[in-house]
Amino acid sequence: MKKQFKAPDISCMHCVKRIQTALEATGRIRDIGIDLESKVVRMETEMDAKEILAVLEKAGYPAVEI
Numbered sequence: 001m002k003k004q005f006k007a008p009d010i011s012c013m014h015c016v017k018r019i020q021t022a023l024e025a026t027g028r029i030r031d032i033g034i035d036l037e038s039k040v041v042r043m044e045t046e047m048d049a050k051e052i053l054a055v056l057e058k059a060g061y062p063a064v065e066i
Helices: 011-022 051-058
Strands: 001-005 029-035 040-045
Touching: 001 051, 011 029, 011 040, 011 051, 040 051
Parallel strands: none
Antiparallel strands: 001 040, 029 040
């Protein structure tokens, strides 16, 4: 299932790499795409939004599902 989240604190490529690493560490997310300009994180996963939001927050990037 495709999901999208808006993470307003994304500001640089270091942020992008940190988020990607945190999401990949779950082992349950595929096809991660992060758009630095729009601050949108897209992915393919069966995880529910609450779990993903927790991963993003733990990585330092609070987000909302869009």
